[in-house]
Structure formats: structure tokens, C-alpha cells
Amino acid sequence: MRADECVVCQRQLRFVWVEDHxxxxxxxxxxxxxxxxxxxxxxxxxxxxxxxxxxxxxVRCARCSRSAVDRQSDVGGVVALVRPLLHSYGIxxxxxxxxxxxxxxxxxxxxxxxxxxxxxxxFGRSARVVSLEVVSxxxxxxxxxxxxxxxxxxxxxxxxxxxxxxxxxxTCELVGSWWLAHRGGPLAEHLLRGMAESPDPLxxxxxxxxxxxxxxxxxxxxxxxxxxxxAV
Numbered sequence: 001m002r003a004d005e006c007v008v009c010q011r012q013l014r015f016v017w018v019e020d021h022x023x024x025x026x027x028x029x030x031x032x033x034x035x036x037x038x039x040x041x042x043x044x045x046x047x048x049x050x051x052x053x054x055x056x057x058x059v060r061c062a063r064c065s066r067s068a069v070d071r072q073s074d075v076g077g078v079v080a081l082v083r084p085l086l087h088s089y090g091i092x093x094x095x096x097x098x099x100x101x102x103x104x105x106x107x108x109x110x111x112x113x114x115x116x117x118x119x120x121x122x123f124g125r126s127a128r129v130v131s132l133e134v135v136s137x138x139x140x141x142x143x144x145x146x147x148x149x150x151x152x153x154x155x156x157x158x159x160x161x162x163x164x165x166x167x168x169x170x171t172c173e174l175v176g177s178w179w180l181a182h183r184g185g186p187l188a189e190h191l192l193r194g195m196a197e198s199p200d201p202l203x204x205x206x207x208x209x210x211x212x213x214x215x216x217x218x219x220x221x222x223x224x225x226x227x228x229x230x231a232v
Contacts, residue, residue, distance in 0.1 A: 006030055008045040022186050036061040039187050067140040072101045082144045090223040093154040097129040101136045116146040118153040127157035141187045148179040161230025170206030178219050
């Protein structure tokens with residue numbers, strides 16, 4: 001595609017156009033099209049923005065579809081990337097657990113749909129991870145971010161102290177950001193910006209507060225501090 005063409009319809013751009021969060025240009029006619037539920041890019045046309053409508057009605061672009069985790073058999077490839085990275089920082093779970101794929105209707109927390117869910121049982125100072133689930137349909141980059149976040153919940157279950165919800169979620173988001181920084185690429189950068197700008201008091205502000213306390217520390221140093229004190 002040429003730089004002076006719309007990324008969706010490939011028509012030549014004239015006079016006025018739109019530039020999206022990926023730095024790609026769209027004509028005004030295409031700019032209002034249905035966005036990808038994963039990366040929020042406008043979908044349509046036949047290239048990287050080609051639109052797929054999933055069985056549950058979610059819209060996804062071709063770029064996210066290429067590495068999408070749609071089946072349980074797709075999960076292992078991403079786990080094989082995320083788990084060793086977190087282990088290299090010192091993050092380990094209380095026990096081995098199968099990462100299961102769930103449809104969007106199957107993951108809710110407090111009545112709200114969520115992308116991931118970890119269930120942990122506490123036994124005094126010990127803990128056991130019962131299940132770890134991630135919603136289907138995410139590309140590998142986004143799936144890995146949710147997986148890293150959920151693995152962090154399981155890891156925190158064996159760390160000392162009691163944390164507020166904002167500190168808990170903020171710490172897990174920080175771990176998710178480590179995966180995104182390691183992964184790199186336009187989608188990872190977009191997701192990192194979204195985390196930094198999120199207005200959510202737990203996932204957004206919680207992440208920014210924890211990230212500020214962790215500034216200047218390597219991931220392994222953060223992990224050691226949390227395991228010693230319970231928080232960053």
C-alpha cells in the first residue's frame with residue numbers, strides 16, 4: 001500500500017484524511033467503520049484491515065486474526081513464550097495449572113465481563129491455583145498480556161501481606177506491561193499507551209501508581225521486593 005492511499009479501501013487520499021493510533025491513514029469515508037475489538041483499528045477492505053465477524057458478533061481485523069488464539073490448541077504456543085519470560089524475572093506460581101480458553105460470555109467478575117480470571121484457594125500462608133482462564137479471540141500479543149496479568153495474580157497469592165484491590169491489579173498490570181515491552185510491535189505499543197491512559201481506578205490508576213514506585217527497578221528487582229514485603 002502506498003502512503004497516499006487509504007489503508008482500508010486503497011483509494012488515493014485527497015485533501016483531508018484521518019491518521020489512526022497506528023500511524024496509518026484512512027479516507028473520511030472509511031474512518032467511521034467498525035473497529036477491531038482487539039486493537040481498535042477500523043476494519044474493512046481486503047488487506048491487513050479485512051474484517052472478520054466472530055460467531056459471538058465481535059469484529060476483528062485480519063492483522064489480529066493472523067495470530068489469534070481461537071482454540072485451546074493455540075494456547076500452548078503463547079504460554080511457551082510468556083511463562084519462561086516471567087520465570088526469568090523470578091515469578092513462579094504456587095503450582096502448575098492448565099491455561100484454559102474461555103468464550104467471552106464465560107468470564108465475568110462482579111457482573112462485568114473480563115478478559116482473564118484466576119481462581120486461587122488460600123490455605124493459611126499457602127495457596128493453590130485452581131484455574132487460570134483467558135478469553136478466546138485475542139491475538140498472541142494481547143493474549144500474552146492477559147496471561148501475564150493472570151499469572152501475576154497466582155504469584156501474588158503466595159507473597160506476604162494483604163494488598164488493596166488497586167495495588168493487586170496495578171501490580172498485575174505492571175507484569176503485563178513487561179510482556180508487552182518484551183514483545184514489542186505496534187499492537188504492544190498501543191496496549192501500553194492504553195494502560196498508561198486508562199481512567200479505571202484499579203487497572204489504570206493502580207497500574208500508574210505501582211509503575212511509579214517501580215521506576216528505575218528491573219523486573220527481577222521488583223519481584224524480589226514484592227516477595228519480601230508484599231508490594232512494590
